[in-house]
Amino acid sequence: MMLLSSTMKTSTTASLESARIVLQASDPLKVQPKASNFTIDAIMGCCKKEGVEKIVERSKSPTGFEDDDEDVDVEECSDGEAGDRQQSSSSSPLRSKPASVEPDSGSEGPGSPASAVSRRRKRASGSPSSTPAIPEFCNSPELFGIECRLETKDLWDKFHDLGTEMIITKTGRRMFPTLRVSLSGATRPEQRYAVLLDIVPVDGKRYRYAYHRSSWLVAGKADPPAPPRLYMHPDSPFTADQLRKQVVSFEKVKLTNNEMDKNGQIVLNSMHRYQPRIHLVKWRENGAPITNLENEEYRTYVFPETVFTAVTAYQNQLITKLKIDSNPFAKGFRDSSRLTDFDRDPMEGLFLEQHFLRSPMRLYPELDVDNNNQLYHPTLTQATMDKRLQMMWGAVAAAAAAQQQQQPHHLVGRSSSSPASPASPPRTTTAPSGPPASHADLQAFLAAAASSAPNGHRQATGLLPPHIWPQWSSAPPLHSLAGACDLRLPRPVFPLHPRFSPYLIPSKPSSALSASSSTPPSVQIPSAGHSPTPDSTPSPRE
Amino acid sequence: MMLLSSTMKTSTTASLESARIVLQASDPLKVQPKASNFTIDAIMGCCKKEGVEKIVERSKSPTGFEDDDEDVDVEECSDGEAGDRQQSSSSSPLRSKPASVEPDSGSEGPGSPASAVSRRRKRASGSPSSTPAIPEFCNSPELFGIECRLETKDLWDKFHDLGTEMIITKTGRRMFPTLRVSLSGATRPEQRYAVLLDIVPVDGKRYRYAYHRSSWLVAGKADPPAPPRLYMHPDSPFTADQLRKQVVSFEKVKLTNNEMDKNGQIVLNSMHRYQPRIHLVKWRENGAPITNLENEEYRTYVFPETVFTAVTAYQNQLITKLKIDSNPFAKGFRDSSRLTDFDRDPMEGLFLEQHFLRSPMRLYPELDVDNNNQLYHPTLTQATMDKRLQMMWGAVAAAAAAQQQQQPHHLVGRSSSSPASPASPPRTTTAPSGPPASHADLQAFLAAAASSAPNGHRQATGLLPPHIWPQWSSAPPLHSLAGACDLRLPRPVFPLHPRFSPYLIPSKPSSALSASSSTPPSVQIPSAGHSPTPDSTPSPRE
DNA sequence: GATTTTTCACCTAGGTGACAACGT
């Protein structure tokens, strides 16, 4: 069985290698784009820039995570919350939905009124939403009319707010969340398009994670990057019709730290920060492969909330938790964060957690309000704490699971008579794109957030004039923009060593309370529902 | 999670439905092709036509499968072994490998010298190989040069020799073996091709399986067929380059008996016999879907060894065994037929089994040679019998597993710089395409078969002039050809009720013998090899 | 009684993070 696996993998490797597209580009770290002179500090309120530009070495508390009084409220995480949003959104010649563009959220998709309230409130409190630091681009007038939005944006936002991390392994690891985009506006029926992905360095730095501070620190200059690779979506080329109806999902792309990779995976350096980019390329029917975007008519879309740090093991254990709770494949680790089907906004739990973690270093700060210093008297509060944890994380997990709903769009035949494919199911949860800035803000935010929210989409931002990317060849630039971008580092959230999870502390819920939650929804084995199976015509390659 | 699943399936169903290709064709049973007047009885030796054209109703033996003396050597199974081989092979204008075309095996691919020996021997004994009863076809001179061969032909042959059965279910069931073909000869780099599959009735009859005789009997006229469906390979269209390099595998296609199916599955009637067909269609770049082959330039390939009977539950338990032993997904049922890694030809076991089963009704006929009538004194022979069974079926399973090695050909990008894709791993087992005719023939055959064999491919046969299929619209004809074709019914093999497997009789091997075989090779768990994972770029649809 | 449908345990195949071991 294992042997079979090996054999199959080997044979596949051979065929994969042939199709790999490798772009030899000029060193992105040497390119100095002109787009860097957009500095927006007005919105800034919560994130200081200290602690990122300089290497901070602080001695860890000898008591480790149990140092209940360690001050972790210092937020030296971010390398800047500013962005060139106005620039990129206003430079878009064909904004299709200008009404939804708020002054400070030009890259945001439309949201429900309720979510708009929370978003405005949040932003008024000083936490701006994402902005592309890596500029978008378009050299084809025809592509101006094609917009791109990020699916499951709220999931991305959750991770972004914590400081997204992506595991890279020698054999390759998928991204989670998955990059999924919807492209709308393609009208020429005879034109076909390729959709490509690349991932470029955000800056020229190497980072390290200070566990005792729960923050990312600059650890020196970047290691030499691997030659950037263009990953073409395997369903490419798409017809305009397909583009209109399908969500383009890059769920299969894998990240690796193996520079010798022959499987077409994207090679990254661990402990470096990266920005994924989507490229829409007009397909030339001459059969020549796309090896360099310079030779193509294309448009680039950037979603700053998809910035991440490549790691070989998770650093921030809140990222770990969020991954476990939102990635179906990680369900096996959900035991300590049992799901609940609470209807309340899943983000509430997350932000509560973040809030708690940020307040004066208590494992369960809310206990301070009720009964101070019960933390280390778990005899009576154990069940309570466990229940609260369950609620918090259960809500997060439920929301994440809902967002993870996949929308397969099999190409069964090429009949174009099908109606529009289903869009994301409507949801009514809030999807804030940035965390509350202060304790007070959080209170207000939570109050407003209790209602509803956007759909989880994010309209792609506008364009940059081509001259912004001079001599651009696949891997653009960026570190020069780091000071004026949203590719911020996450704030310190929790001063725990990753080896010690707070959820391991309450060893077991009390029988009374666990009774209701002891039927874990995560363990349900969906009896073969015999609903019409959708896999009748997937790609049989392999 | 359950809810999630349902949602996904529903959404997929919608998109699938739109792409379904449904062909409204004239009733195939009413078409009278002119190709029916090829009668070849000369080669026939083993199969009488009695028992098929008429409905045979025989009372079942009251003792059931234990009736050790019931005569089951009567071979009233076949509806004719003749074929129009010569015609179809000689009509091919561009036979690329005429040297390999034997007079009585025009549709066979080249085999190794050793296998040629065994094949000649086999045929000399009066057991011809398969011949297309459903004619091939070509209306495009350009496609004349494109040959098609069946991959894993020897696996198909094994099933064919037993009388292939395919499960159909309401939700759809994959075919096993999988239809895989290699198309060679496409040279125009700019031309693209669709590869389609349909499955047409072999005749106008309904069948039933007589357990006590282990044979198929005609049970009346065919039920009204569902409108035939064309299943286009989801990777279509292929470039000529892809066609050259890839094996086109229809592993995802599903068979169903649900006439209301909306998932693009192929709808069949249970207890009816069918012939799959491959259609190579020149792709028109105008985006119009292929709804009717009549409007296309195409060529049809037929592999008679892929004929099967659609069933909702397996009738012949030898088919069940062969499926279990050769389908990786059925490994969970292999306990009673433990694998062995014997190097000997796996077919040997199969034919031995068939031989035994065909000889005067003994459960373990070889015991008659050594010690007569020990069958019902299992005290000492139990272990021996079990061991022999294990050897026989283990060999079959090992061979099948080897054949089931998949050859994934991911389309990673459209780079055409890749070298040729891997071919089937060379094997040295015999792959007879027809069973020995008599007891004596079997002995000779087995003697010759002990050596080696072809590669498991089968070169597609030649062409029929277009006028052969008048007014043809997707579902051709055939039952009119039934008398002169190889779409034979399987011979009676074992008079057991399927509920009672002979392998359940030896309840447990003796401890001494089972010790050596109690480390079943099928349970081997080789340590993970960490070979480069090739799954980085499969088709991400869904 | 024959056939079909449903459910189920047991697989394949592979994606998760935890964890221990190993380098540096």
Added chain:
DNA sequence: ACGTTGTCACCTAGGTGAAAAATC
């Protein structure tokens, strides 16, 4: 200490035939 790697248990997702249940 810190970062990386490989193994592992535990999942998802779904393909198997057996057997029970339902249907005709």
